[in-house]
Amino acid sequence: MRPRDVAALGWLWRENFLPALIWVKEAPAYRGEGGFMITPAEPFQRFANRILPANLSDTVYFRFQALARASRLAKAHSLDFAGAGQQIVFVVDGATKLVAHASESRDQIVAFQFAGEVFTVPGPDNYSYSVSALKDCDILAFDSAEFLRLASSEAGVLHHLLENTTLSLRRCREKTIALGRKTAGERIAVFLVGMAERIGVEQDGRLVLELPMSRRDISDSLGLTIETVSRQLSKLRDDGVIETVGRSGVILNALESLRDRAGFLREAA
Amino acid sequence: MRPRDVAALGWLWRENFLPALIWVKEAPAYRGEGGFMITPAEPFQRFANRILPANLSDTVYFRFQALARASRLAKAHSLDFAGAGQQIVFVVDGATKLVAHASESRDQIVAFQFAGEVFTVPGPDNYSYSVSALKDCDILAFDSAEFLRLASSEAGVLHHLLENTTLSLRRCREKTIALGRKTAGERIAVFLVGMAERIGVEQDGRLVLELPMSRRDISDSLGLTIETVSRQLSKLRDDGVIETVGRSGVILNALESLRDRAGFLREAA
DNA sequence: TTCCGAATTTGATCTGGGTCAATGCCCTTC
DNA sequence: GAAGGGCATTGACCCAGATCAAATTCGGAA
Numbered sequence: 001m002r003p004r005d006v007a008a009l010g011w012l013w014r015e016n017f018l019p020a021l022i023w024v025k026e027a028p029a030y031r032g033e034g035g036f037m038i039t040p041a042e043p044f045q046r047f048a049n050r051i052l053p054a055n056l057s058d059t060v061y062f063r064f065q066a067l068a069r070a071s072r073l074a075k076a077h078s079l080d081f082a083g084a085g086q087q088i089v090f091v092v093d094g095a096t097k098l099v100a101h102a103s104e105s106r107d108q109i110v111a112f113q114f115a116g117e118v119f120t121v122p123g124p125d126n127y128s129y130s131v132s133a134l135k136d137c138d139i140l141a142f143d144s145a146e147f148l149r150l151a152s153s154e155a156g157v158l159h160h161l162l163e164n165t166t167l168s169l170r171r172c173r174e175k176t177i178a179l180g181r182k183t184a185g186e187r188i189a190v191f192l193v194g195m196a197e198r199i200g201v202e203q204d205g206r207l208v209l210e211l212p213m214s215r216r217d218i219s220d221s222l223g224l225t226i227e228t229v230s231r232q233l234s235k236l237r238d239d240g241v242i243e244t245v246g247r248s249g250v251i252l253n254a255l256e257s258l259r260d261r262a263g264f265l266r267e268a269a
Numbered sequence: 270m271r272p273r274d275v276a277a278l279g280w281l282w283r284e285n286f287l288p289a290l291i292w293v294k295e296a297p298a299y300r301g302e303g304g305f306m307i308t309p310a311e312p313f314q315r316f317a318n319r320i321l322p323a324n325l326s327d328t329v330y331f332r333f334q335a336l337a338r339a340s341r342l343a344k345a346h347s348l349d350f351a352g353a354g355q356q357i358v359f360v361v362d363g364a365t366k367l368v369a370h371a372s373e374s375r376d377q378i379v380a381f382q383f384a385g386e387v388f389t390v391p392g393p394d395n396y397s398y399s400v401s402a403l404k405d406c407d408i409l410a411f412d413s414a415e416f417l418r419l420a421s422s423e424a425g426v427l428h429h430l431l432e433n434t435t436l437s438l439r440r441c442r443e444k445t446i447a448l449g450r451k452t453a454g455e456r457i458a459v460f461l462v463g464m465a466e467r468i469g470v471e472q473d474g475r476l477v478l479e480l481p482m483s484r485r486d487i488s489d490s491l492g493l494t495i496e497t498v499s500r501q502l503s504k505l506r507d508d509g510v511i512e513t514v515g516r517s518g519v520i521l522n523a524l525e526s527l528r529d530r531a532g533f534l535r536e537a538a
Numbered sequence: 539t540t541c542c543g544a545a546t547t548t549g550a551t552c553t554g555g556g557t558c559a560a561t562g563c564c565c566t567t568c
Numbered sequence: 569g570a571a572g573g574g575c576a577t578t579g580a581c582c583c584a585g586a587t588c589a590a591a592t593t594c595g596g597a598a
Binding site for chain 2: 086102103122127162168181262264265
Binding site for chain 2: 586587593595
């Protein structure tokens with residue numbers, strides 16, 4: 001049974017969670033194999049390959065699987081964990097944004113995530129957080145408390161999770177630096193360089209980006225307005241540093257120049 | 270041998286690291302006891318109480334101890350990990366700031382830390398990071414790679430570290446929200462409320478803060494200038510929300526009003 | 539207790555990026 | 569392939585907070 005077929009189940013699928021189990025039939029048979037076969041067990045499988053150690057016992061493996069709630073998230077739709085506590089989310093496929101709602105009409109995008117990435121969604125606190133799909137997504141979500149209870153004696157799982165969290169923290173700190181001490185032009189350059197590293201594709205020696213997020217998303221991520229984002233991109237275009245293709249395509253002609261404009265620490269410092 | 274005595278050793282102590290071991294003589298005898306006795310083993314002891322599981326074997330305990338580099342850091346002095354990789358730092362006593370150097374004269378304070386807190390210092394990347402003492406400090410530092418190698422099969426240690434990292438991430442995200450979408454007045458209110466939670470002391474029903482950081486530190490943390498910080502504090506004083514005592518004392522007369530000004534999500538939303 | 543230098547506060551002015559307002563252009567849908 | 573609607577761009581103007589410049593005050597040292 002493929003996700004596609006499952007979708008046909010109708011209401012079960014929708015916006016809501018659904019145990020990943022229904023995607024899974026012969027999981028153990030596939031587990032641990034290299035290469036991502038498109039199999040019924042694929043979503044949890046991919047998660048397991050990335051986060052669970054290869055030598056995990058079947059019993060524990062299935063317990064984790066039972067905790068996973070899979071959801072198919074159509075573009076622009078969002079998961080709201082209001083009421084629930086901290087979550088651990090895996091992006092099986094697609095791209096998402098983690099949005100903090102500061103107040104009416106003031107959203108801050110805390111981070112973007114792409115296929116294969118794991119991240120933590122804070123429980124509600126001073127702000128409420130939600131995860132939105134930048135394009136159609138497949139997502140696995142775990143209640144963090146339940147997940148950690150199960151993982152509490154699995155050093156391998158904790159280690160992977162720690163590494164992922166530390167990476168998120170580093171990215172968040174870099175964003176802090178950008179928002180606290182950089183000009184609009186520098187922020188845009190930082191953004192483009194960062195996206196180039198994460199989703200850039202090389203074509204004819206030039207880096208090509210297909211940005212899944214809108215100008216509003218970019219501005220909500222960088223603490224700017226859409227107008228400023230647009231103006232800065234136009235400036236880069238006028239300067240020949242980038243070319244734009246339609247609404248989402250960006251070609252980076254001069255990555256070095258972009259790095260200079262990003263205001264990073266000089267290498268030779 | 271107390272830290273105080275050790276300091277008398279002179280050059281060994283200074284700004285440099287020094288194996289924590291020299292602080293330690295009868296560590297095993299004290300380990301696991303409740304209550305923080307001031308003992309020779311105190312620094313590593315405190316760290317162990319917070320991060321290492323109580324049932325850790327002595328062998329492993331001592332291996333961790335051998336990795337610890339203790340340092341006494343005088344106010345305004347800083348540890349520079351340039352060259353070294355990611356670090357795990359424990360603030361035994363005092364208060365520190367984690368500073369990212371964006372470029373000449375543009376520093377961003379990424380986080381403040383107080384006694385008893387553990388945090389990660391990123392390895393050099395697009396920016397270089399350093400840890401500075403807001404007041405005289407005792408600090409333990411571990412090379413992160415070495416620490417994790419040793420901890421890789423110690424689920425208890427990893428679990429604590431993960432919790433600490435997740436907390437840092439949550440704080441960093443809240444800072445992101447503040448820097449991306451809040452006005453100067455809101456940022457100051459957020460800062461004061463946050464400090465109240467971490468180092469506030471209740472006196473006669475009012476919260477009293479003794480801020481260890483200067484106006485420059487506050488401005489470098491909030492992405493503002495010292496002048497703006499000063500003006501916003503004056504405004505709060507004029508409005509009767511706070512009183513200031515000398516350069517570092519702040520009395521919060523109306524925590525609720527501060528919360529309102531912080532632009533947090535309305536509870537009743 | 540006085541004194542000095544640095545930290546802070548306060549004031550005046552300037553500006554990067556926000557806001558408001560059209561206009562233009564993708565891209566979807568029919 | 570024409571049309572419509574939202575997204576993006578561009579322009580004019582404004583303002584929160586930066587910058588520049590004193591004046592004031594704190595708190596350590598003598």
